[in-house]
Amino acid sequence: MVPRQRSEGPAEAAARLTGRAVTGAGHTGSLGRVTLAGGAVAVVKYAPGAAAAEAAGLRWLADAGAVAVPRVHGADADWLVLDLVDASSPTTAAAETFGRELAALHAAGAPSFGAPPPGGPADAWIGNASMRNVPGDSWPQWYAEHRVLPYVRTAVDAGALSSSEAAVIERACARFPDTTEAPARLHGDLWNGNVLWSDRGAVLIDPAAHGGHRETDLAMLHLFGCPRLERVVAAYHEAAPLADGYRERIPLHQLFPLLVHTVLFGRSYAAQAVAAARSLG
CATH class of the missing domain: 3.90.1200.10 (Aminoglycoside phosphotransferase (APH), C-terminal lobe)
Incomplete structure (x- = not known):
């Protein structure tokens, strides 16, 4: 996939996509890590051009009610906000x-x-x-x-x-x-x-x-x-x-x-x- 310059950071993307305030932010490996209002900890992934396909795939796998996958809190064409897996x-x-x-x-x-x-x-x-x-x-x-x-x-x-x-x-x-x-x-x-x-x-x-x-x-x-x-x-x-x-x-x-x-x-x-x-x- 062709990289695109980010117009926002993980915290801003998470707030926009979830409609929830971000009360803390950091990194886990190459991914952003945020704490959303209410205490949920999420991973924010920048995947330009590919995020929508990944989000649709995760939701389709989840709909089967068979395997565990991270819950999608929000997504657009470039960003994904997902549950953190411990x-x-x-x-x-x-x-x-x-x-x-x-x-x-x-x-x-x-x-x-x-x-x-x-x-x-x-x-x-x-x-x-x-x-x-x-x-x-x-x-x-x-x-x-x-x-x-x-x-x-x-x-x-x-x-x-x-x-x-x-x-x-x-x-x-x-x-x-x-x-x-x-x-x-x-x-x-x-x-x-x-x-x-x-x-x-x-x-x-x-x-x-x-x-x-x-x-x-x-x-x-x-x-x-x-x-x-x-x-x-x-x-x-x-x-x-x-x-x-x-x-x-x-x-x-x-x-x-x-x-x-x-x-x-x-x-x-x-x-x-x-x-x-x-x-x-």
């Missing part, structure tokens, strides 16, 4: 609860593959990479056209992926298996850093929410790690059994985040993306 250490019980909650989130569904959250823009973001939400009925075709090939083309143009490597991934797109899975309500960027652990269990932040295949969220947890992941997956499978061959399909679903990372961070992820494509046979 971090704690994950427990086995919390991991198992998260697995069941994630299954329930996915089961809440979406109108189609690629469906954006209600009120969310089609032109959204995953991290600092653009992500277009274009609805589709056929998962293999939609996944290839809107979650794999756009990033292949961008990576080639940037010199992060060679034309021969791109050809390997393009050939793999023709072998994506069909699925009987209904469109799931995805977090969409479910790496370890977006799963916070608190006294109430797992809290999900920074979504790139859209309708997709439920195994894509799980594959991202496998790619970047998650505390007690095996317990998360086991509890998920108990609540909503995964189709046979789930483990063998993990590289297929990791193609999307690996290519996003290739675009964002260069060739250090290119080899993993090509290896994932080659594993599809």
Whole structure:
């Protein structure tokens, strides 16, 4: 996303968006931290051009009544005001609860593959990479056209992926298996850093929410790690059994985040993306 000069600070944005006085302000990492009148502590995030999509995604995930997400106190195109999450250490019980909650989130569904959250823009973001939400009925075709090939083309143009490597991934797109899975309500960027652990269990932040295949969220947890992941997956499978061959399909679903990372961070992820494509046979 292209940075824009701020016309106001976190405290001013929080007061404007919530209609509440700010009685204290500071910083937690790169985010603003404010105390609102009444005592609520909130995080103020500056995300120019992307805040509206993130707010819509958080509200859509919250509407499922399945996973915990920070409450959106206010948002516009550039700013988000969210509940502060007090971090704690994950427990086995919390991991198992998260697995069941994630299954329930996915089961809440979406109108189609690629469906954006209600009120969310089609032109959204995953991290600092653009992500277009274009609805589709056929998962293999939609996944290839809107979650794999756009990033292949961008990576080639940037010199992060060679034309021969791109050809390997393009050939793999023709072998994506069909699925009987209904469109799931995805977090969409479910790496370890977006799963916070608190006294109430797992809290999900920074979504790139859209309708997709439920195994894509799980594959991202496998790619970047998650505390007690095996317990998360086991509890998920108990609540909503995964189709046979789930483990063998993990590289297929990791193609999307690996290519996003290739675009964002260069060739250090290119080899993993090509290896994932080659594993599809």
